[in-house]
Amino acid sequence: MDSVFKALADPSRRDLLDALRQKDGQTLSDLQVALPQSRFGVAKHLKVLEDAGLVTRVKRGRFTHHYLNAVPLAEAMARWIEPYTVAPAVLGVLDLKARLEGTAMTPKPDYVLRTFIRCTQDALWDALTQADAAANYHPFTPEAVRDGDALVYKLPDGSNMLICRETSKTPKTRIEAEFAPQWAPGIPVSRFVWMIAPQSDFCELTLEHYDIPEGGEGYADGWERLVSGLKTWLETGTPTRIGGQG
Numbered sequence: 001m002d003s004v005f006k007a008l009a010d011p012s013r014r015d016l017l018d019a020l021r022q023k024d025g026q027t028l029s030d031l032q033v034a035l036p037q038s039r040f041g042v043a044k045h046l047k048v049l050e051d052a053g054l055v056t057r058v059k060r061g062r063f064t065h066h067y068l069n070a071v072p073l074a075e076a077m078a079r080w081i082e083p084y085t086v087a088p089a090v091l092g093v094l095d096l097k098a099r100l101e102g103t104a105m106t107p108k109p110d111y112v113l114r115t116f117i118r119c120t121q122d123a124l125w126d127a128l129t130q131a132d133a134a135a136n137y138h139p140f141t142p143e144a145v146r147d148g149d150a151l152v153y154k155l156p157d158g159s160n161m162l163i164c165r166e167t168s169k170t171p172k173t174r175i176e177a178e179f180a181p182q183w184a185p186g187i188p189v190s191r192f193v194w195m196i197a198p199q200s201d202f203c204e205l206t207l208e209h210y211d212i213p214e215g216g217e218g219y220a221d222g223w224e225r226l227v228s229g230l231k232t233w234l235e236t237g238t239p240t241r242i243g244g245q246g
Helices: 002-008 011-022 028-034 039-051 071-080 121-129 131-136 218-236
Strands: 055-060 063-068 111-117 144-147 150-154 160-170 174-181 190-199 202-210
Touching (some): 011 028, 011 039, 039 055, 071 111, 111 218
Antiparallel strands (some): 111 202, 144 150, 174 190
């Protein structure tokens, strides 16, 4: 927690976070525009933000892309501003190598989230793949049904809210899926990837979301609420649905 506040204390580092909030996935060269310092100076600030868990790096080919990770901020707010809301703890810095079969160069994700959950690999896999688990942590609906290779999330009136069709699965390790919103007509389909890496008593869970359409800025908030609820449920056994306002 101290590292988060230390990182936020410097206005240059806050400028970098603002720049990533406006456009996630920027390279070091891109961020030099937001912070008119030397390449070395910007890199030093990014390292502090990475050590605090506020920035996540994803390497694609020759380029390294940087993503704002809001989970440590949510944890700080939960501790002092919203003491009855449980937020996840995020440890360390991401050094992620994602792979897509048959692709020499993979595209960079539009959004990345990473957290650590104290649970077994089996429990986390089941939580992400079993339809009845959604009632324990999904922020916007308590009901999901499985339809073949798809998880279909339902609205209270029984209509579909979201369809997540799995396109590739590596058991207990990786899920690739389509993200097809149904809450409004004409929203383009995007895709996301869950990655699970067991680490002693914890599991490292990473989410990458690709091809987020214009106007999809709220996707990040939805993922953060979902993963916060998932973490709390798996670690405490208490169903936790961190829903939005309205």
